Amino acid sequence: MPEHLGLYPHWYVPAIGSAWVMGIIGTIHVLASHTSVGASWLFALLETKAVRENKPELMEYIKKYGMFLLVFSYIIGSITGPGIWYSVTVASPRGISGLIHNFVWVWATEWVFFFVEVIGVYALVYLLGKIDPRTHLKLTWSFAVASWATMILIVPILSFMMWPGNERWYETGSTFDAAFNLNYFAHLGVRTAFMFAIAGAVGGILAATMKNREVRIEITRFLSKMGLAGLFLGVVMWLWYLQTLPENARIVMETQMAPKYGPFLAAVLLGTLLYFLWTAWKPLQLRQGVAVAMTVVIALFGLWPEERSRESLRKPYVAGQYIYSNQLFARDVPGKGVTSDLPMIEAKGVLQTHMFVPADLRTVTPENKVRAGEFLTKTLCTNCHSIEPDAKLRALPARFGFSDDPVMVKAYLDGALYHGTVPYMPRLPLPEAEREAMAAYIASLSKGAAPMLAAHDALQQGAH
Numbered sequence: 001m002p003e004h005l006g007l008y009p010h011w012y013v014p015a016i017g018s019a020w021v022m023g024i025i026g027t028i029h030v031l032a033s034h035t036s037v038g039a040s041w042l043f044a045l046l047e048t049k050a051v052r053e054n055k056p057e058l059m060e061y062i063k064k065y066g067m068f069l070l071v072f073s074y075i076i077g078s079i080t081g082p083g084i085w086y087s088v089t090v091a092s093p094r095g096i097s098g099l100i101h102n103f104v105w106v107w108a109t110e111w112v113f114f115f116v117e118v119i120g121v122y123a124l125v126y127l128l129g130k131i132d133p134r135t136h137l138k139l140t141w142s143f144a145v146a147s148w149a150t151m152i153l154i155v156p157i158l159s160f161m162m163w164p165g166n167e168r169w170y171e172t173g174s175t176f177d178a179a180f181n182l183n184y185f186a187h188l189g190v191r192t193a194f195m196f197a198i199a200g201a202v203g204g205i206l207a208a209t210m211k212n213r214e215v216r217i218e219i220t221r222f223l224s225k226m227g228l229a230g231l232f233l234g235v236v237m238w239l240w241y242l243q244t245l246p247e248n249a250r251i252v253m254e255t256q257m258a259p260k261y262g263p264f265l266a267a268v269l270l271g272t273l274l275y276f277l278w279t280a281w282k283p284l285q286l287r288q289g290v291a292v293a294m295t296v297v298i299a300l301f302g303l304w305p306e307e308r309s310r311e312s313l314r315k316p317y318v319a320g321q322y323i324y325s326n327q328l329f330a331r332d333v334p335g336k337g338v339t340s341d342l343p344m345i346e347a348k349g350v351l352q353t354h355m356f357v358p359a360d361l362r363t364v365t366p367e368n369k370v371r372a373g374e375f376l377t378k379t380l381c382t383n384c385h386s387i388e389p390d391a392k393l394r395a396l397p398a399r400f401g402f403s404d405d406p407v408m409v410k411a412y413l414d415g416a417l418y419h420g421t422v423p424y425m426p427r428l429p430l431p432e433a434e435r436e437a438m439a440a441y442i443a444s445l446s447k448g449a450a451p452m453l454a455a456h457d458a459l460q461q462g463a464h
């Protein structure tokens, strides 16, 4: 057994938790990156048409959209990409370390393709009209392939976070066993399909500004078809994806998602579907503002819930079904030389073994009890729960019915948490004194929060 827990100091963000910080940055990044990958395919397909049917006027649009991508997608993508790295490194250091130890070469390869992609978009925009059309077309196809390659290479990492889906990886620790996990292809399918819909919606922002009437009609219809194809394929892929999820994800889906969540997503899909049908039918009615609004709707009501639910479905793990969201190793992974932290916690507790515990909190005393409890709660719970009574991210006081009775809170820590009977939460076999300290702290959060109980009960029917 190692001497210490390999934990870093924790990063607590009031009210929304570090999880939402990552989620917000991630959603913006997904919008930018999926737009650009989808648009690269739109360019390749549209330019092929332009060359075959000798319609150079279509190139005007590609130039506009390419420039738009350069200014928006690539700049926003390049800011939020490192933003994800910064935020996950502080929020989930062991999660990201686990991913790096599996996928470092996959990431390196992805960056090579990303590099090609960035050069590609510049070349595409600035060489248009300066080189012969067939050569330019080859360049555009290279750009499309390189763009999609970045997605092909990043999705194994994202889908491994859900789970490897096979026992083999835990023994071998092999990158291939990790990458070709059970839900890889379905996940890739979902993103590939929906990227067409996203690029189709964003594309409308520029299509609406085209001067030439015929070109405007032709392009808007092209975008509509692409969007519709993306939506249909996306729904099929999504249904397949649901079949590849682990048991704990099914339980979270069945018990924790608000009942209106399914119909809500269906409504967003239906709305997008109607939008594309309308733009196919009446392409000249599409105004720039409407296309902008549609993009915002997709981001807020499509991508945000999707990223959030993918995060929720993984619970209690952050990656590979062996690292809990609170960074503890939940099981042995011989293939990576990883041993479970739980036996150490059970034997010695967290305060004795965590490297970054303030010296006066190493042992729980009546004087430091609440502060020790605060340290433990922030370390062990706040990756998934915020602590303010009215906070957004699964506020802890509400989860305990705003109880300010330490005995009641402790009963939960002694039972469900100690034995790990809740499928979406980590098992935490803490020593008696640490459970008592946590109970004292958690109960103290609800002091004076009783009025909230009534408001909370009224809201219970709604979302989580």
Ligand code: HEC
Residues within 6 Å of the ligand: 256, 315, 316, 317, 324, 325, 326, 377, 380, 381, 382, 383, 384, 385, 394, 399, 400, 412, 416, 417, 422, 424, 425, 426, 428, 464
């Ligand atoms: C891996 C993420 C995760 C961690 C870490 C976590 N929880 Fe939870 N917890 C959840 C989820 C998910 C739910 C269910 C959704 C909800 O209630 O909004 C939940 C629900 C609860 C509930 C409601 C009762 C229940 O069984 O559904 C309590 C109480 C609770 N958590 C306490 C804690 C405490 C105390 C800690 C820290 C020791 C903790 N949780 C750590 C994810 C987590």
